[in-house]
Amino acid sequence: MHLVIGNKNYSSWSLRPWIAMKHMGVPFEETVIPMALPGTKAAMLAHAPHGLVPVLKDGDLVIQETIAILEYLNDRFPDRGLWPADLAVRAKARAISAEMHSGFAALRRDCPMNMRRPVRKHIPSPQAQEQAARIDAIWTESRNTYGAAGPFLFGQFTAADAMFAPVVNRFHVYDIPRSAVSDAYMATMMAMPAWREWDAASRAETWVIDSSEVA
Numbered sequence: 361m362h363l364v365i366g367n368k369n370y371s372s373w374s375l376r377p378w379i380a381m382k383h384m385g386v387p388f389e390e391t392v393i394p395m396a397l398p399g400t401k402a403a404m405l406a407h408a409p410h411g412l413v414p415v416l417k418d419g420d421l422v423i424q425e426t427i428a429i430l431e432y433l434n435d436r437f438p439d440r441g442l443w444p445a446d447l448a449v450r451a452k453a454r455a456i457s458a459e460m461h462s463g464f465a466a467l468r469r470d471c472p473m474n475m476r477r478p479v480r481k482h483i484p485s486p487q488a489q490e491q492a493a494r495i496d497a498i499w500t501e502s503r504n505t506y507g508a509a510g511p512f513l514f515g516q517f518t519a520a521d522a523m524f525a526p527v528v529n530r531f532h533v534y535d536i537p538r539s540a541v542s543d544a545y546m547a548t549m550m551a552m553p554a555w556r557e558w559d560a561a562s563r564a565e566t567w568v569i570d571s572s573e574v575a
């Protein structure tokens with residue numbers, strides 16, 4: 361398999377399938393396309409017609425869109441438990457993942473993912489604060505209701521954790537208020553070997569995207 365991604369420091373969508381594949385133990389090659397450069401769009405279009413990353417290639421099959429990549433990984437490796445096994449719990453995991461995929465635009469705009477940003481308090485717009493509060497509630501409720509079998513949102517690591525991984529970085533580096541339960545969940549995510557590998561690689565990158573650097 362071959363995963364095409366953007367800069368590890370900034371590409372929030374890329375982190376999601378990458379951390380899932382690493383955690384699942386799926387071997388893959390990766391290509392990093394640095395973003396916000398003159399050749400970025402052409403380089404992305406060379407891999408998939410929507411001109412975005414991530415893109416997963418499995419032989420001749422080219423899959424765009426993060427949520428479709430995660431679904432494909434679940435179908436391709438059904439023994440790895442990328443979604444919870446229980447029907448109702450799986451539905452809840454998919455519901456919060458769908459919220460993440462389609463929502464929280466103000467938070468994403470005001471607080472871009474930036475792995476190597478030093479932790480520094482940033483107070484985003486009121487709308488972004490409302491969205492952060494919803495995410496805090498999602499994490500707290502998931503942990504309290506479904507998390508007994510492990511430290512992730514649904515106990516074991518699932519696609520829902522992959523979907524929220526970039527937001528863990530945002531809550532951390534912008535010091536966004538959260539519950540003690542969410543704080544412990546964030547610590548779990550940031551202690552994952554896959555997280556540490558991605559984080560170290562992001563710090564080794566030299567590209568800087570000024571528009572993603574929030575004071």
Ligand SMILES: N[C@@H](CCC(=O)N[C@@H](CS)C(=O)NCC(=O)O)C(=O)O
Pocket residue numbers: 366370371372373374395396400401404411412413414424425426427
């Ligand atoms: N809906 C897409 C969003 C992907 C996306 O917006 N990716 C960003 C990078 S995080 C991108 O490719 N931006 C284009 C660019 O930088 O030129 C998905 O779910 O994968």
